[in-house]
């Protein structure tokens with residue numbers, strides 16, 4: 001039985017924090033499931049992490065849809081959340097519903113995530129009403145890089161109050177969870193205490209109901225990572241080791257060996 005957003009919320013009341021990680025392909029998603037993550041976010045961070053862009057802005061609905069399908073097909077248990085890319089929501093309600101609905105209807109997602117603001121309260125309510133669970137996202141919202149950069153948000157009393165108020169509005173609108181990105185830990189603590197839906201932090205301190213990071217950072221796949229992330233492995237190093245081994249074996253004539261080849265005796269003397 002796959003996780004539902006209801007079970008996700010119930011699990012948030014357990015002893016251990018919820019765990020969420022991004023994945024953009026089937027093998028990474030399968031590894032996430034095997035390792036026991038509660039939720040997989042098919043984040044628009046794929047723009048930087050998988051597609052070679054330098055921001056999330058160029059990521060398309062097609063790209064998120066294709067990779068959401070791959071993640072959903074590769075997993076049974078974790079909640080699969082499709083991240084709605086820049087301008088795929090919030091411009092026109094019918095388009096927003098169609099783009100979000102597609103992730104569930106055609107790709108097998110269980111929920112969508114939307115970078116939130118005062119403009120997404122009504123949309124969150126509408127999506128929840130038709131059966132599309134919404135994970136809200138406040139604090140640093142990278143689709144606003146041209147206004148915010150990538151700096152910490154909610155550092156003044158006024159800005160922190162605004163985030164806290166929007167958090168409450170999105171809970172009231174029916175969001176099932178809230179990502180808090182790159183905000184002071186003491187703001188995240190207060191929002192977490194104030195809300196009944198789970199908060200999932202990234203660069204938001206230890207008191208959120210759960211944590212999320214970008215898979216590339218956790219795996220050690222990229223040179224650069226944000227200050228709040230940590231590499232728990234050296235997958236980039238492992239990949240280079242494997243590819244070097246392959247290149248050397250081919251160049252040295254050691255691969256393919258006899259056990260990788262097949263000789264059909266009937267095919268001798270063709271010429």
Ligand code: KIV
Pocket residue numbers: 022041042043044045046083179181202212213214
């Ligand atoms: O796209 C993404 O990976 C995200 C997480 C960092 C929350 O939005």
Ligand code: NA
Pocket residue numbers: 043044045056083
């Ligand atoms: Na995102």
